[in-house]
Amino acid sequence: MLNSKTSIIILAAGKGTRMVSDFPKVLHPILGKPMIYYVIDAALNLKPLQIIPVVSYKKEEVEKFLIDNFGYIFDFAHQREPEGTADAVKAAIKHINRSAEKILILSGDVPLIRTELLSKILEEHKGEITLVTTEVENPIGYGRIIRNEKNKVIKIVEEKIANDHEKAIREINTGIYCFSRNFLEEYIYRIEKNKQSKEYYLTDIVSLAVNANIEINTIKIQDADFLLGINNRVELYNASLRLKKNIIENLMLSGVTFIDPFSVYIETTVQIGKDSVIHPHVYISGNTKIGEKTIIEQGVVIKDSLIGDNVNIKPYTVIEQSEIRDQAIIGPFAHLRPESIIYSKAKIGNFVEIKKSTIKSGAKANHLAYIGDALVEENVNIGAGAITCNYDGEKKHFTHIKKNAFIGTNTSLVAPVVIGENAITGAGSVITKDIPDGALGVERADLKIIPNWHKIKKRIKK
Ligand code: UD1
Ligand code: MG
Numbered sequence: 001m002l003n004s005k006t007s008i009i010i011l012a013a014g015k016g017t018r019m020v021s022d023f024p025k026v027l028h029p030i031l032g033k034p035m036i037y038y039v040i041d042a043a044l045n046l047k048p049l050q051i052i053p054v055v056s057y058k059k060e061e062v063e064k065f066l067i068d069n070f071g072y073i074f075d076f077a078h079q080r081e082p083e084g085t086a087d088a089v090k091a092a093i094k095h096i097n098r099s100a101e102k103i104l105i106l107s108g109d110v111p112l113i114r115t116e117l118l119s120k121i122l123e124e125h126k127g128e129i130t131l132v133t134t135e136v137e138n139p140i141g142y143g144r145i146i147r148n149e150k151n152k153v154i155k156i157v158e159e160k161i162a163n164d165h166e167k168a169i170r171e172i173n174t175g176i177y178c179f180s181r182n183f184l185e186e187y188i189y190r191i192e193k194n195k196q197s198k199e200y201y202l203t204d205i206v207s208l209a210v211n212a213n214i215e216i217n218t219i220k221i222q223d224a225d226f227l228l229g230i231n232n233r234v235e236l237y238n239a240s241l242r243l244k245k246n247i248i249e250n251l252m253l254s255g256v257t258f259i260d261p262f263s264v265y266i267e268t269t270v271q272i273g274k275d276s277v278i279h280p281h282v283y284i285s286g287n288t289k290i291g292e293k294t295i296i297e298q299g300v301v302i303k304d305s306l307i308g309d310n311v312n313i314k315p316y317t318v319i320e321q322s323e324i325r326d327q328a329i330i331g332p333f334a335h336l337r338p339e340s341i342i343y344s345k346a347k348i349g350n351f352v353e354i355k356k357s358t359i360k361s362g363a364k365a366n367h368l369a370y371i372g373d374a375l376v377e378e379n380v381n382i383g384a385g386a387i388t389c390n391y392d393g394e395k396k397h398f399t400h401i402k403k404n405a406f407i408g409t410n411t412s413l414v415a416p417v418v419i420g421e422n423a424i425t426g427a428g429s430v431i432t433k434d435i436p437d438g439a440l441g442v443e444r445a446d447l448k449i450i451p452n453w454h455k456i457k458k459r460i461k462k
Contacts, residue, residue: 008104010052033268050097086200103184105175130218132227143157160197248261255273257275260279279297285303311327316333319336322337327344328344331348334353336353337355355373363377374400380407
């Protein structure tokens with residue numbers, strides 16, 4: 001797909017008043033990514049000559065997002081005061097490359113558009129202007145497509161100025177257009193300010209063309225779901241639902257079971273292997289890849305992580321920027337903080353927190369432990385309540401627990417410290433020195449037994 005003679009204008013300057021927000025509308029997220037992300041992504045796949053985002057309201061924020069997230073040099077256009085979609089196109093016109101022949105116009109607030117649809121529009125574009133329309137159940141808010149008795153489009157009427165007859169029309173303007181460059185460069189300046197709304201409507205270009213006997217080419221799309229425009233948070237929610245349904249259906253078709261698909265949150269970037277099972281209320285985001293036959297149980301949160309095959313993540317576990325290898329068992333109620341690597345067949349149990357640590361194969365920390373800045377080697381057993389004291393108030397220090405070591409219940413490992421192979425620490429010990437291989441490290445005051453204490457206590461009280 002190479003469209004070296006196509007320039008793409010993306011309208012993203014509007015304030016988005018109907019969002020009732022301090023943030024620019026196009027930065028409001030759908031399943032974790034600002035809506036403009038999806039539009040740019042679809043546009044970039046076309047490999048166009050150039051992309052011209054038109055920005056105005058909080059333009060620095062929008063530009064920064066685009067620059068930071070796409071390795072691409074955009075030709076940003078600035079609209080001083082957003083005075084309507086035609087005014088936005090005027091701001092973009094001066095940036096158009098002289099070798100462009102077609103100009104594709106997209107809206108930053110129509111985010112679910114697909115690259116395939118855009119390709120189809122570019123292929124089917126003929127003459128001066130191609131309009132993309134669709135039919136919707138509820139056309140409120142959209143520009144209505146007015147056709148004559150020969151079914152030819154004669155104009156677009158915006159909601160604000162439509163009469164009752166026009167408002168009943170369900171064929172709407174999707175806000176996606178393709179123009180020949182010469183036509184657009186000439187006609188955009190002929191659009192007059194709408195007297196009622198005091199805006200320059202790009203949609204008025206249709207009646208101007210019709211008056212000049214220019215044929216309007218239309219592409220009517222059957223499935224309107226991916227052409228929804230977003231002007232308020234209800235529409236944002238509806239678009240999120242549509243996108244989520246699509247993600248989950250694709251995963252289901254590739255072999256993933258969802259026990260309660262309505263209750264999960266899952267982003268477009270997430271990959272899951274076949275025969276994995278996702279339980280209710282699971283949240284999976286970012287660059288997360290889950291292997292095959294893995295079970296993710298209720299209420300689990302996973303962000304930017306790599307999970308292997310046959311892993312079992314039990315309820316209410318939180319995993320961030322970590323890696324879990326095949327057949328590991330995690331949770332319930334475990335917390336894996338960034339840079340944790342859990343090797344195959346390791347077990348991390350309830351109320352265990354792991355931070356920036358590697359837990360090798362077969363090692364276990366089954367209950368109530370904190371392991372931070374540590375290397376825990378193969379088959380180590382970490383007892384209930386054991387803690388790595390990794391922070392001295394100023395710096396973080398490292399703990400190294402070697403193969404087959406046994407860390408007794410409630411041991412405090414004061415880092416930096418090394419526990420040798422097959423070494424044991426006694427329950428409740430505070431370990432401040434390295435323990436050699438095979439040794440027992442125990443640090444405990446002698447136990448005092450005072451017989452008949454309850455009688456002595458009564459006597460003292462009198
Ligand atoms: C627009 C169309 C309408 C169509 C609908 C599809 C016009 C006049 N109306 O209506 O026919 O059915 O989209 O979703 O074009 N923008 C600017 N600068 C401006 C004004 C808007 O860049 O001065 C941008 C907005 O950021 C937005 C896009 O243009 O991304 C569309 O503007 P919006 O105000 O949302 O138009 P709609 O009322 O949705
Ligand atoms: Mg809109």
